[in-house]
Amino acid sequence: MRSLKAGLILPALILLLLAFSVIYPAWGQQAKASSAITANTYDKYLKPCSCYGGTLKLAMPSAVTTLNWWVAGTDWDLIPLEMIYDRPLRIINGSPTWEVATSLEYSEDYKVLTMKIREGIKFHDGVELTAEDVAFTINVLANRSWPYYHGYFTSVDRAEAVDKYTVKIYFKNPDAGFILNALPVMNIMPKHIWEPLLQTYGDQLAKYSPKPEELVGSGPFKFVEHVSGQYVRFVANKDYWMGRPCIDELILVIITDANVAVLAIQNGEVDAFLWGVDPAVAKTLETYPNIKIHARLSESFRHWGLLTTVWPLNISKFRLALSYAVDREVLVNDVLLGYGMVGSPGVVGPFGYCAPWYNPNVEKLVYYDPKKAAQILDEIGFTDKNGDGWRDGPRGEPVVIEIYSPTPGYDPVRARVAELLKEFLANIPGGGIKAEVYYYEWATLWPMIREGKVMTWLLGSGWSADISWLYTRFHCPPGGSSNWAKYCNPEVDKMLEELRSSFNETRRKELAWKIQEILALEAPVVNLYYQAFPTPYRTDKFENWFITPSDTLSNRINMLRLSLKSSLCPTPITTPKPTPTTTPSPTTSAAPTTQPTTSPTPPPTPSSTPSPTPTTSVGGPDYTLAVVAAVLVVVVVAIVLLVLRRR
Amino acid sequence: MKAFLVRRIYTSFITFIVVIAIVFLLARMTGDPLAELANDPRISPATIAALKAAFGLDRPLHEQFVNYVVNLFRGDLGYSLHYKAPVFDIIMQKLPYTLALLIPSITLSNYLAYTIGIEIGWRRGTRLDSVFMSVSMFIRSTPYFWLAIIFLFVFSVQLRLTPIFGAVTPGKSFSLTWDWISDYLWHYILPFFVMTFRGFLSELIYVRNVVVDVLGEDFVTTAVAKGLPEKYVKRKYVARNAMLPIVTVLGMRYAFIIDGAIQTETVFSYPGTGRLVYEAIFNRDFWLLQGAVVILTMSVIVVNFIIDLLYAYLDPRVRYR
Numbered sequence: 001m002r003s004l005k006a007g008l009i010l011p012a013l014i015l016l017l018l019a020f021s022v023i024y025p026a027w028g029q030q031a032k033a034s035s036a037i038t039a040n041t042y043d044k045y046l047k048p049c050s051c052y053g054g055t056l057k058l059a060m061p062s063a064v065t066t067l068n069w070w071v072a073g074t075d076w077d078l079i080p081l082e083m084i085y086d087r088p089l090r091i092i093n094g095s096p097t098w099e100v101a102t103s104l105e106y107s108e109d110y111k112v113l114t115m116k117i118r119e120g121i122k123f124h125d126g127v128e129l130t131a132e133d134v135a136f137t138i139n140v141l142a143n144r145s146w147p148y149y150h151g152y153f154t155s156v157d158r159a160e161a162v163d164k165y166t167v168k169i170y171f172k173n174p175d176a177g178f179i180l181n182a183l184p185v186m187n188i189m190p191k192h193i194w195e196p197l198l199q200t201y202g203d204q205l206a207k208y209s210p211k212p213e214e215l216v217g218s219g220p221f222k223f224v225e226h227v228s229g230q231y232v233r234f235v236a237n238k239d240y241w242m243g244r245p246c247i248d249e250l251i252l253v254i255i256t257d258a259n260v261a262v263l264a265i266q267n268g269e270v271d272a273f274l275w276g277v278d279p280a281v282a283k284t285l286e287t288y289p290n291i292k293i294h295a296r297l298s299e300s301f302r303h304w305g306l307l308t309t310v311w312p313l314n315i316s317k318f319r320l321a322l323s324y325a326v327d328r329e330v331l332v333n334d335v336l337l338g339y340g341m342v343g344s345p346g347v348v349g350p351f352g353y354c355a356p357w358y359n360p361n362v363e364k365l366v367y368y369d370p371k372k373a374a375q376i377l378d379e380i381g382f383t384d385k386n387g388d389g390w391r392d393g394p395r396g397e398p399v400v401i402e403i404y405s406p407t408p409g410y411d412p413v414r415a416r417v418a419e420l421l422k423e424f425l426a427n428i429p430g431g432g433i434k435a436e437v438y439y440y441e442w443a444t445l446w447p448m449i450r451e452g453k454v455m456t457w458l459l460g461s462g463w464s465a466d467i468s469w470l471y472t473r474f475h476c477p478p479g480g481s482s483n484w485a486k487y488c489n490p491e492v493d494k495m496l497e498e499l500r501s502s503f504n505e506t507r508r509k510e511l512a513w514k515i516q517e518i519l520a521l522e523a524p525v526v527n528l529y530y531q532a533f534p535t536p537y538r539t540d541k542f543e544n545w546f547i548t549p550s551d552t553l554s555n556r557i558n559m560l561r562l563s564l565k566s567s568l569c570p571t572p573i574t575t576p577k578p579t580p581t582t583t584p585s586p587t588t589s590a591a592p593t594t595q596p597t598t599s600p601t602p603p604p605t606p607s608s609t610p611s612p613t614p615t616t617s618v619g620g621p622d623y624t625l626a627v628v629a630a631v632l633v634v635v636v637v638a639i640v641l642l643v644l645r646r647r
Numbered sequence: 648m649k650a651f652l653v654r655r656i657y658t659s660f661i662t663f664i665v666v667i668a669i670v671f672l673l674a675r676m677t678g679d680p681l682a683e684l685a686n687d688p689r690i691s692p693a694t695i696a697a698l699k700a701a702f703g704l705d706r707p708l709h710e711q712f713v714n715y716v717v718n719l720f721r722g723d724l725g726y727s728l729h730y731k732a733p734v735f736d737i738i739m740q741k742l743p744y745t746l747a748l749l750i751p752s753i754t755l756s757n758y759l760a761y762t763i764g765i766e767i768g769w770r771r772g773t774r775l776d777s778v779f780m781s782v783s784m785f786i787r788s789t790p791y792f793w794l795a796i797i798f799l800f801v802f803s804v805q806l807r808l809t810p811i812f813g814a815v816t817p818g819k820s821f822s823l824t825w826d827w828i829s830d831y832l833w834h835y836i837l838p839f840f841v842m843t844f845r846g847f848l849s850e851l852i853y854v855r856n857v858v859v860d861v862l863g864e865d866f867v868t869t870a871v872a873k874g875l876p877e878k879y880v881k882r883k884y885v886a887r888n889a890m891l892p893i894v895t896v897l898g899m900r901y902a903f904i905i906d907g908a909i910q911t912e913t914v915f916s917y918p919g920t921g922r923l924v925y926e927a928i929f930n931r932d933f934w935l936l937q938g939a940v941v942i943l944t945m946s947v948i949v950v951n952f953i954i955d956l957l958y959a960y961l962d963p964r965v966r967y968r
């Protein structure tokens with residue numbers, strides 16, 4: 001009897017536990033659904049400065065074209081602008097972090113988003129940043145279609161400043177991706193500067209170059225000057241609400257030749273180069289004592305696109321066989337020299353924006369296995385029928401896969417990958433698949449890819465912070481506006497639509513995982529690798545580098561906490577840096593978080609002006625030597641001329 | 648002379664329009680300048696359409712062309728698609744650096760090539776000639792890029808005599824003080840030297856060959872046979888007759904100033920119009936490219952005209968009617 005009871009209790013307990021484990025997450029989700037959004041705070045990342053001072057020089061490979069943020073397109077425009085402005089949220093190391101916003105809350109129907117913002121933030125010209133500025137920025141982005149980030153704001157109807165520190169955003173239709181896609185990229189523009197400009201220029205503002213005095217933001221650096229093609233200079237905003245940056249001055253210099261940038265890094269003339277250097281060069285740079293390499297993974301997937309509307313690529317099993325035949329490890333190790341990561345067959349990567357959505361199971365579904373590829377091809381009738389060593393179609397049709405790649409001069413990596421793909425296909429046991437590689441000028445090839453005129457191609461495509469980006473890449477066109485493979489699967493389409501409209505995080509994750517599995521098995525694109533760009537930086541002058549897999553060297557945390565090494569400090573700080581009171585307290589934002597902004601300014605060093613002493617002390621002897629060299633050259637030339645005249 | 652001028656201006660104008668039309672069409676054949684944006688996750692198709700409208704790319708081709716030409720004669724070169732700013736302003740930001748670098752460099756290298764070229768042409772077959780010729784051949788066939796990097800490596804990296812990049816030390820704001828000027832000159836010297844050195848040695852071989860050609864003429868033999876002093880023959884017979892082709896070739900170097908220094912600018916990260924033109928082609932920035940070509944065409948026409956006038960001065964046989 002007793003033993004029977006005991007025998008019943010155990011299964012009952014297990015059942016109870018099981019039931020609880022099923023209900024609990026759903027219940028937790030229910031509780032979360034209507035409440036505020038959670039995000040990290042800056043405290044987690046910041047560090048006290050060893051002292052205030054120093055000039056940080058970061059090199060960029062290309063000129064700054066425009067400082068009009070609305071139409072700034074390239075990284076080299078966005079990086080300088082990022083120094084000037086703040087954003088509501090910022091994605092740091094793949095997760096959202098509160099910046100100007102302190103809380104975000106959706107209404108029941110997800111059609112209104114209420115954003116509370118921090119009090120007491122000032123623009124560089126002393127005007128306070130209020131809800132009006134945030135609402136103005138959102139309204140321009142939503143109502144005008146020429147700003148580059150308009151695409152993330154198309155679901156917004158309007159934004160309103162309810163009071164000084166509360167913004168309400170009204171949506172035309174609920175947009176599950178809005179918070180992660182739009183808010184972390186939105187620089188808050190001062191209304192008092194841009195509204196008059198917008199009234200004067202209207203849509204012609206897309207062609208406007210702001211004057212220096214109009215480049216006013218609330219960010220950690222104040223704009224000083226931009227000398228076209230040479231440098232952009234900033235000074236630290238000593239009244240920055242989060243506590244001033246440790247460095248005094250920031251200069252973004254332009255070095256147009258990558259080899260020269262490497263020399264400049266080696267010589268210590270710049271502290272970092274923000275663009276990837278050649279992997280082979282990076283390997284040698286790594287051996288230098290004071291240089292480190294940050295292999296930054298780019299937020300994009302480099303893939304082999306397959307046009308799913310032409311034979312034999314319209315057969316999903318055939319595409320899957322191609323995916324099995326590709327050895328992604330070889331691509332990463334031999335072509336990228338290890339600066340990269342093997343591509344997940346489910347496209348979504350395990351780092352950066354995509355990390356929370358990544359499905360690790362897909363790598364067990366599809367992997368490198370040429371035998372499996374051969375087996376699938378045999379099953380669907382693609383065997384070598386005429387005995388020439390190459391597989392033919394089920395009815396003996398010849399099979400040739402055309403691989404289009406940009407020219408080696410434009411992108412040596414892709415050109416090499418194309419050759420390797422050709423080899424992988426040839427090496428399928430029991431008869432290879434014939435492939436031809438075509439190199440095209442990128443400007444010519446790109447329209448051909450978009451218009452579905454090429455069979456297969458090599459391309460890198462970026463993703464956004466929210467997983468709903470899968471919609472534009474894999475939904476049946478025209479909904480999938482950048483679905484170049486023309487891949488259509490009604491089941492996937494339905495899931496993608498739900499992914500865009502559902503706010504239930506568990507459901508969204510479930511959908512994302514399922515879609516990855518389908519993409520792996522149907523292979524509209526064969527995802528090859530995630531490319532990392534080796535960016536060098538020096539460690540002998542500044543410390544506290546904040547390095548994560550996908551953040552650039554110019555990330556906000558570096559800009560705030562990079563600090564001169566104590567041995568180089570002119571005068572170390574006696575009083576500790578006021579720990580930035582950035583606890584955002586999501587719900588109780590009414591409490592005025594007064595920032596001790598101007599309290600301990602550093603000792604009397606004239607820090608607002610760039611300290612020219614180091615440059616001249618280095619430059620002094622160089623001038624004389626250069627003059628001597630010049631004089632010598634002139635003398636030699638003169639002697640030669642004289643001698644020739646004499647004769 | 649008057650008739651010549653009128654005819655000349657007339658043909659120049661036709662040339663100008665034809666060149667503009669060709670460039671206008673060629674630029675548009677390279678494809679859609681906003682195509683790259685189509686794969687950018689943050690860009691919506693509506694944004695691409697709005698940008699096209701803002702820059703007038705949505706209108707029919709002939710309308711774009713007429714607008715362009717009409718605006719051109721009003722002195723408006725249009726807006727750069729990439730820089731989102733007036734083309735004229737962008738070019739004017741860079742042109743002073745280019746002119747300051749290239750005019751002295753071309754002038755000095757032309758002068759050296761001319762004087763030394765005549766001397767070694769006169770001494771053809773001597774050891775001096777062969778030394779100069781082999782050095783000249785060597786430098787001429789060396790990729791310029793490589794040559795510039797080597798100079799940079801030796802002088803800037805190894806000897807640390809000159810800076811590695813830029814036209815001024817980053818952060819040194821423009822001011823007409825000795826501090827700024829010396830800093831500018833310090834950055835100037837290496838690109839200037841490399842350009843002059845290479846320009847001089849590449850033109851030297853041409854000057855020398857022209858001189859050698861002239862030396863084979865009968866009137867030179869006659870002059871020497873008459874017993875005229877060697878210096879006199881060299882100056883009045885050889886140099887004077889070699890002048891015409893030399894002026895044409897060396898003079899035209901000035902016309903191509905605007906796109907003349909792409910490689911120097913890239914290696915030394917020196918701001919200038921050469922790189923601007925290169926980037927305009929690369930980014931398919933139609934308006935900027937056209938603006939640069941307009942200036943280039945005008946300078947070619949002007950320089951050509953000056954050379955033609957110089958002909959009459961140099962060669963009394965040439966008359967303009």
